[in-house]
Amino acid sequence: MPSSEDRLVGQYAPLVRRLALQLIARLPSSVELDDLVQAGMMGLLDAVRRYQPSAKAQFETYAVTRIRGAMLDELRSQDWLPRSVRSKARQIETAVCHLNQRLLRAPTEAEVAQELGLSLESYQAMLEDACGVQILHFEDLQRADGETGQGADPSVAGGAPPLPLWSSNPLNQLMSQGLRAALVQAIEQLPERERLLLSLQFEQSLNQKEIGAVMGVSEGRVSQLRSQAVARIRAALSAGSWHESPDEMALQAIL
Known part of the structure; x- marks a missing residue:
């Protein structure tokens, strides 16, 4: 039994x-x-x-x-992403977040590099190293405590x-509408070039080589711009309050 x-x-x-x-x-x-x-x-x-x-x-x-x-x-x-990559991504996000608050606009690459105490070339190399970072990780969705x-x-x-x-x-x-709205707002605040890149990747389903051809840049530059766009979005999400408890209707809306 x-x-x-x-x-x-x-x-x-x-x-x-x-x-x-x-x-x-x-x-x-x-x-x-x-x-x-x-x-x-x-x-x-x-x-x-x-x-x-x-x-x-x-x-x-x-x-x-x-x-x-x-x-x-x-x-x-x-998770295959090395801690060193996450660390570099967090440094970029923090710098972008501080500059957003101080400048009241999206900072340029040169401004982010200066905030990090790096040359523009070193900052762009840092962006390439952070290319595997996603907009959201499960660690971002931890319990409030x-x-x-x-x-x-x-x-x-x-x-x-x-x-x-x-x-x-x-x-x-x-599934929350709060997160959806925060993502839409963060994307709308991106510089035009980075919005175009995300549109080509996610709406037009172009690969990195094709995106580079449309934008007239190298594949490496595409990777840098994507990493910077992701850093801007993550910085916007971390500075916002998208994690509020939704009502029953919000729970029915799938992102």
Whole structure:
């Protein structure tokens, strides 16, 4: 006769797959569904073993948090971007953010280079090094209290009270109208050349070589401009308040 632990794992295994499918729909094709499901099953097993019955935390609510947290931890472990690249990207974002506030406009490359204490050539080389940085990473969607994906244990006596389910769920943040509006505003504030580059890449689906031919620049310059555009957008998002809790209608709108 199966134990209560085995019964719970079997009962909630379909939930793991459903959460994995929801998450993978917004991830690059290089991410394997089986990897997410396997990580989610480990999160489910952890939830089964750690859960303590409580009127404030039903098992399914608790399990969803642990399952999603395990999946996000798996995604972080697969991150191929070196820390040195992230560090350079953060330096650029910080400089852009400071200059935006001081100048009340988008800074030029020369101004960003000066803010960083670099020559223009060194700054452009830094942009090329940061070419793998994306507009959003899972680390940007952490819980408001800064904890990891699995978060605090709401069922453990004496633990911190659980955050609302929305705030601990990065998927819901990606679906928020607040984030969508902030992205649109950040893109609209980009210099015309960088807006054109993003339009050619994402609307016209041109590759880097084709974008260079249209814009009359080298492929390396395309990479630099893209990195700078991403840095500007990330700086705008970090300076804004797009992470507000949405209402029910906002949760229905997928970015």
